[in-house]
Amino acid sequence: MHSMLEIDRGTLTVAVLVDNEVFGRGIEAVLGSVPEVSTVHRCGSREEYEMLSQFGGVDFLIVALPEAHWLEKDGRAVRGSTHVILLVDEAAITDVTQLASMPVDGFVSQQRLTANLLSDTLQRIRRGELPMPPTLTRALLARADEPGPSTRTRTVNLTARETEALNLLVKGLSNKQIARRLAISSHGAKRLVASIMLKLDSPNRTTAAINAIRAGLVDYD
Template structure:
Protein backbone atom coordinates (compact mmCIF):
# COMPACT_ATOMS: atom_id res chain seq x y z
CA UNK A 1 0.00 0.00 0.00
CA UNK A 2 1.35 3.43 -0.94
CA UNK A 3 1.58 5.77 2.06
CA UNK A 4 -0.31 9.06 1.93
CA UNK A 5 0.84 12.15 3.80
CA UNK A 6 -0.70 15.54 4.63
CA UNK A 7 -0.39 18.13 1.88
CA UNK A 8 2.91 19.98 2.04
CA UNK A 9 4.62 17.44 4.28
CA UNK A 10 6.79 15.99 1.54
CA UNK A 11 8.20 19.37 0.49
CA UNK A 12 8.75 20.90 3.95
CA UNK A 13 12.23 20.93 5.46
CA UNK A 14 12.40 18.49 8.38
CA UNK A 15 15.22 18.78 10.93
CA UNK A 16 16.53 15.29 11.72
CA UNK A 17 19.06 14.34 14.41
CA UNK A 18 20.88 11.03 14.94
CA UNK A 19 21.66 9.58 18.38
CA UNK A 20 23.37 6.18 18.08
CA UNK A 21 26.36 4.66 19.84
CA UNK A 22 27.95 3.11 16.76
CA UNK A 23 29.96 5.43 14.55
CA UNK A 24 29.49 3.04 11.63
CA UNK A 25 25.70 3.13 11.94
CA UNK A 26 25.79 6.89 12.46
CA UNK A 27 27.78 7.43 9.26
CA UNK A 28 25.53 5.04 7.34
CA UNK A 29 22.42 6.92 8.44
CA UNK A 30 24.01 10.24 7.53
CA UNK A 31 24.83 8.96 4.06
CA UNK A 32 21.28 7.77 3.40
CA UNK A 33 19.61 10.84 4.96
CA UNK A 34 21.64 13.16 2.75
CA UNK A 35 19.87 11.57 -0.21
CA UNK A 36 16.53 12.97 1.02
CA UNK A 37 15.89 16.57 -0.14
CA UNK A 38 13.37 17.31 2.64
CA UNK A 39 15.85 16.37 5.41
CA UNK A 40 18.08 18.90 7.15
CA UNK A 41 20.60 17.06 9.34
CA UNK A 42 21.13 18.82 12.67
CA UNK A 43 24.28 18.59 14.76
CA UNK A 44 25.67 19.74 18.12
CA UNK A 45 22.32 19.61 19.93
CA UNK A 46 20.44 21.87 17.53
CA UNK A 47 16.64 21.68 17.73
CA UNK A 48 15.19 18.85 15.68
CA UNK A 49 11.78 17.64 14.50
CA UNK A 50 12.72 13.96 14.30
CA UNK A 51 15.28 12.00 16.33
CA UNK A 52 16.59 8.62 15.11
CA UNK A 53 18.10 6.66 17.98
CA UNK A 54 19.14 3.21 19.17
CA UNK A 55 18.73 4.16 22.82
CA UNK A 56 15.94 4.25 25.37
CA UNK A 57 14.85 7.78 26.18
CA UNK A 58 14.45 9.54 29.49
CA UNK A 59 11.00 9.79 31.00
CA UNK A 60 10.94 13.49 30.15
CA UNK A 61 11.16 13.24 26.37
CA UNK A 62 10.25 16.33 24.36
CA UNK A 63 6.76 15.59 23.01
CA UNK A 64 7.37 17.99 20.11
CA UNK A 65 10.21 15.78 18.84
CA UNK A 66 9.12 12.66 16.96
CA UNK A 67 11.37 9.73 17.82
CA UNK A 68 12.23 6.69 15.68
CA UNK A 69 13.87 3.68 17.33
CA UNK A 70 16.45 1.84 15.24
CA UNK A 71 16.25 -1.92 15.93
CA UNK A 72 18.65 -4.73 15.10
CA UNK A 73 17.62 -8.27 14.12
CA UNK A 74 18.10 -9.61 17.64
CA UNK A 75 15.65 -7.06 19.06
CA UNK A 76 13.08 -7.80 16.38
CA UNK A 77 13.31 -11.55 17.03
CA UNK A 78 13.15 -11.25 20.83
CA UNK A 79 9.84 -12.70 22.09
CA UNK A 80 9.73 -10.06 24.82
CA UNK A 81 9.88 -7.13 22.37
CA UNK A 82 6.86 -4.83 22.55
CA UNK A 83 6.02 -1.41 21.21
CA UNK A 84 6.53 1.53 23.54
CA UNK A 85 4.79 4.88 23.82
CA UNK A 86 8.32 6.36 24.07
CA UNK A 87 8.70 6.02 20.31
CA UNK A 88 6.72 7.29 17.32
CA UNK A 89 8.25 4.90 14.82
CA UNK A 90 10.57 1.96 14.29
CA UNK A 91 13.14 0.94 11.66
CA UNK A 92 15.17 -2.24 11.24
CA UNK A 93 18.90 -1.53 10.74
CA UNK A 94 19.49 -4.31 8.21
CA UNK A 95 16.59 -3.17 6.00
CA UNK A 96 17.14 0.59 5.88
CA UNK A 97 16.92 2.28 2.50
CA UNK A 98 16.40 5.91 1.56
CA UNK A 99 12.75 5.11 0.83
CA UNK A 100 12.25 3.42 4.22
CA UNK A 101 13.75 6.42 6.00
CA UNK A 102 11.72 8.88 3.95
CA UNK A 103 8.43 7.09 4.64
CA UNK A 104 9.17 6.68 8.35
CA UNK A 105 10.08 10.35 8.78
CA UNK A 106 7.00 11.55 6.89
CA UNK A 107 4.72 9.21 8.83
CA UNK A 108 5.88 10.32 12.28
CA UNK A 109 5.76 13.99 11.28
CA UNK A 110 2.17 13.37 10.12
CA UNK A 111 1.36 11.98 13.58
CA UNK A 112 1.17 8.34 12.48
CA UNK A 113 3.03 5.29 13.75
CA UNK A 114 5.86 4.21 11.45
CA UNK A 115 6.58 0.50 11.68
CA UNK A 116 8.16 -1.90 9.16
CA UNK A 117 5.69 -4.40 7.66
CA UNK A 118 7.81 -7.34 8.84
CA UNK A 119 7.81 -6.14 12.44
CA UNK A 120 4.06 -5.49 12.36
CA UNK A 121 3.38 -8.98 10.99
CA UNK A 122 5.65 -10.52 13.63
CA UNK A 123 3.85 -8.74 16.46
CA UNK A 124 0.43 -9.61 15.08
CA UNK A 125 1.41 -13.26 14.59
CA UNK A 126 2.61 -13.46 18.19
CA UNK A 127 -0.64 -11.91 19.40
CA UNK A 128 -2.74 -14.41 17.45
CA UNK A 129 -0.76 -17.41 18.73
CA UNK A 130 -0.91 -19.18 22.10
CA UNK A 131 0.45 -17.39 25.13
CA UNK A 132 4.18 -17.92 25.74
CA UNK A 133 4.94 -20.88 27.98
CA UNK A 134 1.39 -22.20 27.66
CA UNK A 135 0.08 -19.79 30.29
CA UNK A 136 -3.48 -18.60 29.94
CA UNK A 137 -3.67 -15.09 28.45
CA UNK A 138 -4.33 -12.31 30.91
CA UNK A 139 -8.02 -11.39 30.95
CA UNK A 140 -8.93 -7.81 30.10
CA UNK A 141 -12.19 -6.09 30.92
CA UNK A 142 -14.65 -6.40 28.01
CA UNK A 143 -14.20 -3.65 25.42
CA UNK A 144 -17.34 -2.15 23.93
CA UNK A 145 -16.87 -0.52 20.52
CA UNK A 146 -19.52 1.21 18.48
CA UNK A 147 -20.21 -0.12 14.98
CA UNK A 148 -18.21 2.75 13.47
CA UNK A 149 -15.32 2.16 15.88
CA UNK A 150 -15.31 -1.56 15.00
CA UNK A 151 -15.01 -0.71 11.31
CA UNK A 152 -12.23 1.77 12.12
CA UNK A 153 -10.38 -0.92 14.07
CA UNK A 154 -10.57 -3.28 11.07
CA UNK A 155 -9.21 -0.53 8.81
CA UNK A 156 -6.37 0.09 11.27
CA UNK A 157 -5.55 -3.61 11.09
CA UNK A 158 -5.35 -3.24 7.30
CA UNK A 159 -2.76 -0.46 7.75
CA UNK A 160 -4.89 2.44 6.51
CA UNK A 161 -3.90 6.02 7.37
CA UNK A 162 -6.35 8.56 8.82
CA UNK A 163 -6.86 10.04 5.37
CA UNK A 164 -7.63 6.62 3.88
CA UNK A 165 -10.00 5.79 6.75
CA UNK A 166 -11.80 9.09 6.18
CA UNK A 167 -12.26 8.28 2.51
CA UNK A 168 -13.44 4.72 3.23
CA UNK A 169 -16.01 5.94 5.77
CA UNK A 170 -16.95 9.08 3.79
CA UNK A 171 -16.14 11.37 6.69
CA UNK A 172 -13.67 14.20 7.27
CA UNK A 173 -10.06 13.47 8.17
CA UNK A 174 -10.70 15.19 11.51
CA UNK A 175 -13.58 12.79 12.11
CA UNK A 176 -11.31 9.85 11.29
CA UNK A 177 -8.72 11.12 13.78
CA UNK A 178 -11.41 11.28 16.49
CA UNK A 179 -12.50 7.71 15.73
CA UNK A 180 -8.92 6.41 15.82
CA UNK A 181 -8.27 8.26 19.09
CA UNK A 182 -11.44 6.76 20.58
CA UNK A 183 -10.41 3.23 19.56
CA UNK A 184 -6.92 3.69 21.06
CA UNK A 185 -8.42 5.07 24.27
CA UNK A 186 -10.87 2.19 24.69
CA UNK A 187 -8.15 -0.37 24.00
CA UNK A 188 -5.73 1.45 26.33
CA UNK A 189 -3.12 1.44 23.57
CA UNK A 190 -0.40 4.04 22.86
CA UNK A 191 -0.49 3.57 19.07
CA UNK A 192 -2.22 1.83 16.16
CA UNK A 193 -0.26 -1.40 16.07
CA UNK A 194 -0.55 -1.85 19.83
CA UNK A 195 -4.32 -1.35 19.49
CA UNK A 196 -4.51 -4.05 16.80
CA UNK A 197 -2.46 -6.45 18.93
CA UNK A 198 -4.70 -5.76 21.94
CA UNK A 199 -7.83 -6.25 19.82
CA UNK A 200 -6.56 -9.60 18.58
CA UNK A 201 -5.86 -10.78 22.11
CA UNK A 202 -9.40 -9.74 23.06
CA UNK A 203 -10.73 -11.58 19.95
CA UNK A 204 -12.21 -8.37 18.57
CA UNK A 205 -10.51 -9.05 15.24
CA UNK A 206 -8.73 -12.01 13.66
CA UNK A 207 -5.42 -12.06 11.82
CA UNK A 208 -5.01 -14.41 8.87
Protein backbone atom coordinates (compact mmCIF):
# COMPACT_ATOMS: atom_id res chain seq x y z
CA MET A 1 0.00 0.00 0.00
CA HIS A 2 1.44 3.38 -0.98
CA SER A 3 1.95 6.02 1.65
CA MET A 4 1.30 9.72 2.06
CA LEU A 5 3.63 11.96 4.05
CA GLU A 6 2.46 15.35 5.32
CA ILE A 7 4.71 18.19 6.44
CA ASP A 8 3.54 21.50 7.91
CA ARG A 9 6.39 23.68 6.62
CA GLY A 10 5.48 23.90 2.95
CA THR A 11 2.55 24.21 0.63
CA LEU A 12 3.48 22.06 -2.38
CA THR A 13 1.93 18.70 -3.17
CA VAL A 14 4.30 16.25 -4.88
CA ALA A 15 3.47 12.88 -6.45
CA VAL A 16 6.21 10.29 -6.96
CA LEU A 17 5.64 7.81 -9.79
CA VAL A 18 8.22 5.06 -9.34
CA ASP A 19 7.46 1.36 -9.70
CA ASN A 20 10.43 0.26 -7.55
CA GLU A 21 9.10 0.41 -3.98
CA VAL A 22 12.51 0.75 -2.28
CA PHE A 23 13.56 3.58 -4.61
CA GLY A 24 10.17 5.23 -4.25
CA ARG A 25 10.38 5.17 -0.45
CA GLY A 26 13.87 6.67 -0.68
CA ILE A 27 12.63 9.61 -2.76
CA GLU A 28 9.69 10.02 -0.39
CA ALA A 29 12.09 10.22 2.55
CA VAL A 30 14.24 12.83 0.81
CA LEU A 31 11.16 14.93 0.01
CA GLY A 32 10.35 14.85 3.72
CA SER A 33 13.31 17.19 4.24
CA VAL A 34 12.37 19.65 1.49
CA PRO A 35 10.95 22.79 3.16
CA GLU A 36 8.61 23.69 0.29
CA VAL A 37 6.82 20.32 0.31
CA SER A 38 3.77 19.71 2.47
CA THR A 39 2.37 16.50 1.01
CA VAL A 40 3.89 13.54 -0.81
CA HIS A 41 1.90 10.87 -2.63
CA ARG A 42 3.77 7.79 -3.83
CA CYS A 43 2.16 6.11 -6.84
CA GLY A 44 3.10 2.72 -8.24
CA SER A 45 1.57 3.18 -11.69
CA ARG A 46 0.33 5.74 -14.17
CA GLU A 47 -3.24 4.75 -13.35
CA GLU A 48 -2.66 5.46 -9.67
CA TYR A 49 -1.30 8.89 -10.50
CA GLU A 50 -4.18 9.71 -12.83
CA MET A 51 -6.67 8.69 -10.14
CA LEU A 52 -4.84 10.87 -7.62
CA SER A 53 -4.76 13.90 -9.92
CA GLN A 54 -8.53 13.71 -10.40
CA PHE A 55 -9.17 14.26 -6.69
CA GLY A 56 -6.90 17.21 -6.03
CA GLY A 57 -4.16 19.45 -7.32
CA VAL A 58 -0.70 17.98 -7.72
CA ASP A 59 1.93 20.69 -8.05
CA PHE A 60 4.81 18.42 -9.07
CA LEU A 61 5.15 14.90 -10.42
CA ILE A 62 8.53 13.20 -10.01
CA VAL A 63 8.69 10.26 -12.39
CA ALA A 64 11.32 7.64 -13.17
CA LEU A 65 12.20 7.09 -16.83
CA PRO A 66 10.72 3.55 -17.10
CA GLU A 67 7.36 4.96 -15.97
CA ALA A 68 7.58 8.15 -18.07
CA HIS A 69 7.21 6.93 -21.66
CA TRP A 70 3.46 7.65 -21.71
CA LEU A 71 4.33 11.34 -21.36
CA GLU A 72 5.77 11.35 -24.88
CA LYS A 73 2.35 10.56 -26.32
CA ASP A 74 -0.26 12.28 -24.19
CA GLY A 75 1.44 13.64 -21.10
CA ARG A 76 0.50 17.25 -21.87
CA ALA A 77 -3.20 16.45 -21.73
CA VAL A 78 -2.99 14.15 -18.72
CA ARG A 79 -0.75 16.24 -16.50
CA GLY A 80 -2.62 19.53 -16.84
CA SER A 81 -0.88 22.26 -14.85
CA THR A 82 1.35 19.84 -12.93
CA HIS A 83 5.10 20.37 -13.33
CA VAL A 84 6.91 17.15 -14.26
CA ILE A 85 10.43 16.26 -13.10
CA LEU A 86 12.15 13.32 -14.79
CA LEU A 87 14.55 11.20 -12.75
CA VAL A 88 17.68 10.55 -14.81
CA ASP A 89 20.25 7.80 -14.30
CA GLU A 90 23.41 9.63 -15.38
CA ALA A 91 25.34 6.38 -15.67
CA ALA A 92 22.84 5.00 -18.18
CA ILE A 93 22.25 8.02 -20.47
CA THR A 94 22.44 6.84 -24.08
CA ASP A 95 19.99 8.87 -26.16
CA VAL A 96 20.20 12.47 -24.96
CA THR A 97 18.02 13.71 -27.82
CA GLN A 98 15.16 11.47 -26.71
CA LEU A 99 15.52 12.71 -23.13
CA ALA A 100 15.53 16.33 -24.26
CA SER A 101 12.37 15.78 -26.28
CA MET A 102 10.41 14.54 -23.26
CA PRO A 103 7.63 17.01 -22.35
CA VAL A 104 8.94 17.63 -18.84
CA ASP A 105 9.83 20.76 -16.86
CA GLY A 106 13.12 19.60 -15.41
CA PHE A 107 15.52 16.74 -14.84
CA VAL A 108 17.15 15.53 -11.64
CA SER A 109 19.94 12.99 -11.22
CA GLN A 110 19.20 9.79 -9.32
CA GLN A 111 22.83 9.66 -8.23
CA ARG A 112 22.82 13.21 -6.83
CA LEU A 113 19.40 13.12 -5.20
CA THR A 114 19.37 15.21 -2.02
CA ALA A 115 16.86 17.45 -0.27
CA ASN A 116 18.88 20.53 -1.27
CA LEU A 117 18.94 19.47 -4.94
CA LEU A 118 15.20 18.80 -4.98
CA SER A 119 14.47 22.10 -3.24
CA ASP A 120 16.60 23.97 -5.79
CA THR A 121 14.93 22.08 -8.66
CA LEU A 122 11.42 22.96 -7.44
CA GLN A 123 12.33 26.62 -7.05
CA ARG A 124 14.00 26.85 -10.46
CA ILE A 125 11.05 25.24 -12.24
CA ARG A 126 8.66 27.65 -10.55
CA ARG A 127 10.83 30.50 -11.89
CA GLY A 128 10.41 29.12 -15.41
CA GLU A 129 13.84 27.49 -15.72
CA LEU A 130 14.55 23.95 -16.91
CA PRO A 131 17.09 22.42 -14.49
CA MET A 132 19.12 19.38 -15.50
CA PRO A 133 22.25 17.50 -14.37
CA PRO A 134 25.58 18.84 -15.73
CA THR A 135 26.25 15.54 -17.52
CA LEU A 136 23.04 15.87 -19.52
CA THR A 137 23.66 19.57 -20.23
CA ARG A 138 27.14 18.88 -21.65
CA ALA A 139 25.85 15.99 -23.76
CA LEU A 140 23.05 18.12 -25.19
CA LEU A 141 25.34 21.03 -26.03
CA ALA A 142 27.73 18.64 -27.76
CA ARG A 143 24.82 17.19 -29.74
CA ALA A 144 23.70 20.71 -30.71
CA ASP A 145 26.99 21.18 -32.56
CA GLU A 146 26.23 18.17 -34.75
CA PRO A 147 24.45 18.78 -38.07
CA GLY A 148 20.69 18.46 -37.93
CA PRO A 149 19.32 18.37 -41.46
CA SER A 150 15.68 18.54 -40.43
CA THR A 151 16.23 21.83 -38.63
CA ARG A 152 18.76 23.39 -40.99
CA THR A 153 16.50 23.03 -44.02
CA ARG A 154 13.43 24.39 -42.24
CA THR A 155 12.56 28.07 -42.38
CA VAL A 156 11.63 29.49 -38.99
CA ASN A 157 10.12 32.95 -39.01
CA LEU A 158 10.60 34.65 -35.66
CA THR A 159 9.62 38.20 -34.80
CA ALA A 160 12.34 40.59 -33.61
CA ARG A 161 11.02 40.24 -30.05
CA GLU A 162 11.02 36.44 -30.28
CA THR A 163 14.59 36.51 -31.54
CA GLU A 164 15.62 38.61 -28.54
CA ALA A 165 13.86 36.22 -26.20
CA LEU A 166 15.36 33.19 -27.94
CA ASN A 167 18.90 34.49 -27.46
CA LEU A 168 18.21 34.91 -23.75
CA LEU A 169 16.56 31.48 -23.54
CA VAL A 170 19.60 29.81 -25.10
CA LYS A 171 21.76 31.51 -22.45
CA GLY A 172 19.68 29.77 -19.79
CA LEU A 173 17.59 32.69 -18.54
CA SER A 174 14.23 31.95 -16.93
CA ASN A 175 10.96 33.57 -18.02
CA LYS A 176 11.21 36.11 -15.19
CA GLN A 177 14.77 36.97 -16.16
CA ILE A 178 13.77 37.31 -19.82
CA ALA A 179 10.92 39.60 -18.75
CA ARG A 180 13.30 41.84 -16.83
CA ARG A 181 15.83 41.99 -19.67
CA LEU A 182 13.16 42.83 -22.23
CA ALA A 183 11.24 45.14 -19.87
CA ILE A 184 7.99 43.21 -20.30
CA SER A 185 5.67 41.34 -17.96
CA SER A 186 6.34 37.75 -16.89
CA HIS A 187 3.16 36.78 -18.72
CA GLY A 188 4.48 38.43 -21.86
CA ALA A 189 7.77 36.54 -21.58
CA LYS A 190 5.88 33.29 -21.09
CA ARG A 191 3.88 33.95 -24.28
CA LEU A 192 7.08 34.68 -26.23
CA VAL A 193 8.75 31.48 -25.05
CA ALA A 194 5.62 29.43 -25.82
CA SER A 195 5.51 30.91 -29.34
CA ILE A 196 9.22 30.15 -29.87
CA MET A 197 8.76 26.54 -28.76
CA LEU A 198 5.77 26.18 -31.10
CA LYS A 199 7.63 27.59 -34.10
CA LEU A 200 10.67 25.43 -33.39
CA ASP A 201 8.46 22.36 -32.90
CA SER A 202 10.02 21.83 -29.48
CA PRO A 203 8.32 20.27 -26.44
CA ASN A 204 10.52 22.14 -23.96
CA ARG A 205 13.09 24.93 -23.60
CA THR A 206 16.11 22.65 -23.95
CA THR A 207 14.99 21.23 -27.28
CA ALA A 208 14.12 24.74 -28.46
CA ALA A 209 17.64 25.91 -27.67
CA ILE A 210 19.19 22.94 -29.46
CA ASN A 211 16.98 23.37 -32.52
CA ALA A 212 17.74 27.10 -32.61
CA ILE A 213 21.49 26.46 -32.53
CA ARG A 214 21.23 23.81 -35.23
CA ALA A 215 19.13 26.08 -37.42
CA GLY A 216 21.67 28.87 -37.10
CA LEU A 217 19.16 31.18 -35.44
CA VAL A 218 21.53 32.01 -32.57
CA ASP A 219 25.23 31.75 -31.83
CA TYR A 220 26.22 29.78 -28.75
CA ASP A 221 29.81 29.88 -27.49
